[in-house]
Amino acid sequence: xxxxxxxxxxxxxxxxxxxxxxxxxxxxxxxxxxxxxxxxxxxxxxxxxxxxxxxxxxxxxxxxxxxxxxxxxxxxxxxxxxxxxxxxxxxxxxxxxxxxxxxxxxxxxxxxxxxxxxxxxxxxxxxxxxxxxxxxxxxxxxxxxxxxxxxxxxxxxxxxxxxxxxxxxxxxxxxxxxxxxxxxxxxxxxxxxxxxxxxxxxxxxxxxxxxxxxxxxxxxxxxxxxxxxxxxxxxxxxxxxxxxxxxxxxxxxxxxxxxxxxxxxxxxxxxxxxxxxxxxxxxxxxxxxxxxxxxxxxxxxxxxxxxxxxxxxxxxxxxxxxxxxxxxxxxxxxxxxxxxxxxxxxxxxxxxxxxxxxxxxxxxxxxxxxxxxxxxxxxxxxxxxxxxxxxxxxxxxxxxxxxxxxxxxxxxxxxxxxxxxxxxxxxxxxxxxxxxxxxxxxxxxxxxxxxxxxxxxxxxxxxxxxxxxxxxxxxxxxxxxxxxxxxxxxxxxxxxxxxxxxxxxxxxxxxxxxxxxxxxxxxxxxxxxxxxxxxxxxxxxxxxxxxxxxxxxxxxxxxxxxxxxxxxxxxxxxxxxxxxxxxxxxxxxxxx
Amino acid sequence: xxxxxxxxxxxxxxxxxxxxxxxxxxxxxxxxxxxxxxxxxxxxxxxxxxxxxxxxxxxxxxxxxxxxxxxxxxxxxxxxxxxxxxxxxxxxxxxxxxxxxxxxxxxxxxxxxxxxxxxxxxxxxxxxxxxxxxxxxxxxxxxxxxxxxxxxxxxxxxxxxxxxxxxxxxxxxxxxxxxxxxxxxxxxxxxxxxxxxxxxxxxxxxxxxxxxxxxxxxxxxxxxxxxxxxxxxxxxxxxxxxxxxxxxxxxxxxxxxxxxxxxxxxxxxxxxxxxxxxxxxxxxxxxxxxxxxxxxxxxxxxxxxxxxxxxxxxxxxxxxxxxxxxxxxxxxxxxxxxxxxxxxxxxxxxxx
Numbered sequence: 021x022x023x024x025x026x027x028x029x030x031x032x033x034x035x036x037x038x039x040x041x042x043x044x045x046x047x048x049x050x051x052x053x054x055x056x057x058x059x060x061x062x063x064x065x066x067x068x069x070x071x072x073x074x075x076x077x078x079x080x081x082x083x084x085x086x087x088x089x090x091x092x093x094x095x096x097x098x099x100x101x102x103x104x105x106x107x108x109x110x111x112x113x114x115x116x117x118x119x120x121x122x123x124x125x126x127x128x129x130x131x132x133x134x135x136x137x138x139x140x141x142x143x144x145x146x147x148x149x150x151x152x153x154x155x156x157x158x159x160x161x162x163x164x165x166x167x168x169x170x171x172x173x174x175x176x177x178x179x180x181x182x183x184x185x186x187x188x189x190x191x192x193x194x195x196x197x198x199x200x201x202x203x204x205x206x207x208x209x210x211x212x213x214x215x216x217x218x219x220x221x222x223x224x225x226x227x228x229x230x231x232x233x234x235x236x237x238x239x240x241x242x243x244x245x246x247x248x249x250x251x252x253x254x255x256x257x258x259x260x261x262x263x264x265x266x267x268x269x270x271x272x273x274x275x276x277x278x279x280x281x282x283x284x285x286x287x288x289x290x291x292x293x294x295x296x297x298x299x300x301x302x303x304x305x306x307x308x309x310x311x312x313x314x315x316x317x318x319x320x321x322x323x324x325x326x327x328x329x330x331x332x333x334x335x336x337x338x339x340x341x342x343x344x345x346x347x348x349x350x351x352x353x354x355x356x357x358x359x360x361x362x363x364x365x366x367x368x369x370x371x372x373x374x375x376x377x378x379x380x381x382x383x384x385x386x387x388x389x390x391x392x393x394x395x396x397x398x399x400x401x402x403x404x405x406x407x408x409x410x411x412x413x414x415x416x417x418x419x420x421x422x423x424x425x426x427x428x429x430x431x432x433x434x435x436x437x438x439x440x441x442x443x444x445x446x447x448x449x450x451x452x453x454x455x456x457x458x459x460x461x462x463x464x465x466x467x468x469x470x471x472x473x474x475x476x477x478x479x480x481x482x483x484x485x486x487x488x489x490x491x492x493x494x495x496x497x498x499x500x501x502x503x504x505x506x507x508x509x510x511x512x513x514x515x516x517x518x519x520x521x522x523x524x525x526x527x528x529x530x531x532x533x534x535x536x537x538x539x540x541x542x543x544x545x546x547x548x549x550x551x552x553x554x555x556x557x558x559x560x561x562x563x564x565x566x567x568x569x570x571x572x573x574x575x576x577x578x579x580x581x582x583x584x585x586x587x588x589x590x591x592x593x594x595x596x597x598x599x600x601x602x603x604x605x606x607x608x609x610x611x612x
Numbered sequence: 613x614x615x616x617x618x619x620x621x622x623x624x625x626x627x628x629x630x631x632x633x634x635x636x637x638x639x640x641x642x643x644x645x646x647x648x649x650x651x652x653x654x655x656x657x658x659x660x661x662x663x664x665x666x667x668x669x670x671x672x673x674x675x676x677x678x679x680x681x682x683x684x685x686x687x688x689x690x691x692x693x694x695x696x697x698x699x700x701x702x703x704x705x706x707x708x709x710x711x712x713x714x715x716x717x718x719x720x721x722x723x724x725x726x727x728x729x730x731x732x733x734x735x736x737x738x739x740x741x742x743x744x745x746x747x748x749x750x751x752x753x754x755x756x757x758x759x760x761x762x763x764x765x766x767x768x769x770x771x772x773x774x775x776x777x778x779x780x781x782x783x784x785x786x787x788x789x790x791x792x793x794x795x796x797x798x799x800x801x802x803x804x805x806x807x808x809x810x811x812x813x814x815x816x817x818x819x820x821x822x823x824x825x826x827x828x829x830x831x832x833x834x835x836x837x838x839x840x841x842x843x844x845x846x847x848x849x850x851x852x853x854x855x856x857x858x859x860x861x862x863x864x865x866x867x868x869x870x871x872x873x874x875x876x877x878x879x880x881x882x883x884x885x886x887x888x889x890x891x892x893x894x895x896x897x898x899x900x901x902x903x904x905x906x907x908x909x910x911x912x913x914x915x916x917x918x919x920x921x922x923x924x925x926x927x928x929x930x931x932x933x934x935x936x937x938x939x940x941x942x943x944x945x946x947x948x949x950x951x952x953x954x955x956x957x958x959x960x961x962x963x964x
Contacts, residue, residue, distance in 0.1 A: 116869035128860040
């Protein structure tokens with residue numbers, strides 16, 4: 021039995037689109053050995069998902085098609101099969117049986133109308149000749165193995181009754197059900213909280229050893245790769261730009277793109293004035309790639325701020341009068357009602373929360389999903405109804421403002437939402453979208469003056485004036501978030517709430533948007549509340565930080581202090597769950 | 613769940629109460645019913661007698677009270693032999709000369725032939741019910757089938773052909789397709805099809821007194837009534853199916869190694885049916901409306917036919933009774949549909 025399990029050679033997968041032929045996977049070759057975990061990393065559109073779907077032969081056709089190359093699968097009996105030449109019926113014997121797959125979105129990857137048990141049983145009975153009872157027993161055993169609580173209950177539960185992490189465990193159980201030789205995991209933890217991500221990664225590593233399989237792990241986050249992979253493949257624009265074992269990639273990256281990916285993750289243990297981005301290492305001019313010769317470390321230390329400098333900055337901030345004072349804020353949602361519609365029980369999303377925000381400061385708000393951080397942000401602007409408490413902005417209680425005063429306030433306080441895809445109206449050109457708030461609030465007298473302002477704003481967020489008449493779908497996720505930033509700046513606000521504003525973006529794009537926000541803060545004297553589930557991002561952005569858990573404040577203080585010296589068990593757990601991607605840790609894990 | 617049904621039923625009764633008020637108000641705007649009842653014979657004494665019998669001499673709020681008391685299943689009546697005969701009630705509690713009673717809603721008697729309105733409606737219901745249900749059955753089966761075919765052949769010839777046909781189907785009202793179908797299949801091609809242009813669903817055959825069901829008289833009206841729903845269901849099934857087939861869980865099902873047809877019918881169709889079922893039940897209501905025309909065109913003596921006849925004759929009690937009955941059907945169907953959602957989609961919760 022050879023050690024080789026999968027050998028992909030010169031794979032070409034093309035998509036026919038309205039703009040012409042897209043070579044999503046362009047001459048890609050790599051191999052996978054038995055019991056090995058290979059990580060494929062790259063930003064969205066780099067072709068990493070298409071590569072994995074090509075192996076499964078699940079490319080939607082039309083518009084996609086594998087047009088060249090081979091995917092050789094080495095069976096246990098010594099046979100070699102080129103998967104690209106199999107008929108659809110033959111391929112089905114491999115799918116779910118020899119090669120199985122876990123997808124990114126556990127929320128939508130399970131069929132909502134069948135029970136979780138049924139969906140796993142279906143997979144088992146499809147590939148194994150067993151009775152229904154036996155399949156049920158196997159499923160229960162699998163649920164036990166993926167550490168789901170109360171397997172009997174989950175067997176009969178529908179997907180919507182489970183949490184995201186539990187759903188992903190069901191997906192893993194389904195993928196593992198026929199002891200596959202290859203498990204392809206396409207961003208399996210991207211949609212999950214860091215704490216849940218950590219447990220899922222551990223689970224996958226354990227199961228891999230137990231059933232003796234190999235994993236192809238796809239992600240945009242090198243930090244996750246460092247935790248799980250043996251070998252790393254870096255993809256960029258449909259091509260492999262670098263591959264090697266995980267230690268050498270992290271300790272000595274060669275390609276500027278790899279360096280960029282490594283450097284753009286916000287570090288926990290040091291403070292930077294700005295994040296290096298991929299474009300700091302390479303840029304394209306006339307189709308030629310120009311490389312900047314610099315190591316990751318050189319780039320990072322160039323942006324570093326010392327502890328003393330930052331402490332000085334904090335002291336300066338605290339000398340001022342607070343811009344916003346939140347006192348004993350409570351936002352409860354009714355969770356149970358009796359027959360006559362009277363509320364009998366409450367979900368206490370925000371419960372007795374108090375804090376101050378100083379002018380020019382960034383206050384970070386961090387916690388797991390469901391901890392109440394988003395509701396808190398919305399309550400401040402009365403987008404969620406607060407039950408009691410005070411939100412004092414420049415001496416006035418926002419919760420008691422009249423409608424006219426509230427409109428006035430909305431000029432000064434803006435919010436940037438999480439999803440740049442759904443927070444822009446698809447039928448409005450971006451120029452009009454940015455102009456709209458100015459028209460509503462009567463800023464400037466004529467539309468031509470407003471247009472000039474929009475162009476100015478577009479340039480502020482590094483977009484071009486000629487983008488004015490384009491529609492949102494013509495822009496990438498990062499560009500759309502820039503547009504949202506420009507729109508929120510249209511009214512010259514003083515205070516901006518960023519609600520998970522970079523969570524939907526790739527790490528490399530995230531770094532650009534974070535830098536932009538910081539730059540704007542300095543230039544326009546803005547004050548931010550920065551809400552995110554990602555502690556490292558919050559730490560990079562904020563001067564002070566609030567850690568929330570189940571509606572109450574768990575810990576509050578200077579961001580550096582909390583990260584370096586967390587006081588509560590909850591914060592410690594959050595910090596330890598972050599994939600840090602440190603070379604030393606890889607060294608220990610791989611025993612180099 | 614039980615609490616949900618109870619709550620919905622209470623709302624339903626409230627809606628019906630509103631409908632009853634509306635009916636009462638609208639018919640109060642018409643000229644003196646007593647005179648209309650009498651037709652061409654203006655005899656003051658008789659008119660006064662009728663006025664008295666129908667409480668028309670009393671103030672309007674008393675008239676409303678009498679009306680609501682009549683249609684309510686639990687009501688108070690003077691406990692006389694006459695009333696016992698007329699209302700056919702069961703006495704619950706004696707209140708002096710009056711009695712609290714339970715009864716079937718009393719809708720009065722036709723002004724034309726003194727027949728009980730309830731009786732007229734009951735005789736008409738089977739025809740309309742059979743017509744409506746068969747129309748919707750035809751529409752559902754054909755609609756869903758062609759919807760799936762169109763979805764699986766998206767942007768190909770078959771899809772385009774089906775879609776353009778549905779546009780034709782949607783664009784014509786049922787009274788038009790009814791006339792055309794009757795003319796083509798019941799007249800021009802009658803020798804081949806063996807169908808007649810018009811004919812009731814229940815007929816006395818030969819010398820027998822019994823009404824027998826005539827299935828061949830059902831085909832054309834049911835088809836005419838079903839054409840628009842077919843077109844709508846095709847389009848809806850198609851778009852819903854296309855939407856579902858692009859979902860992540862369909863990819864998961866394929867990644868399991870399921871065959872194409874298993875994926876489409878087991879994982880796809882079940883999810884795609886939700887909006888379709890909503891529409892089908894919504895169309896039940898519209899079909900009731902459509903059957904008013906169709907029953908006239910094809911001479912089926914159903915609820916629609918009787919109502920139109922009553923309208924022609926200003927037979928107020930029949931019209932008021934029929935409207936109230938149709939409203940009750942609407943409310944009941946709607947509650948039923950909401951319950952079906954829960955069966956189809958486990959995510960629907962019936963939190964009260």
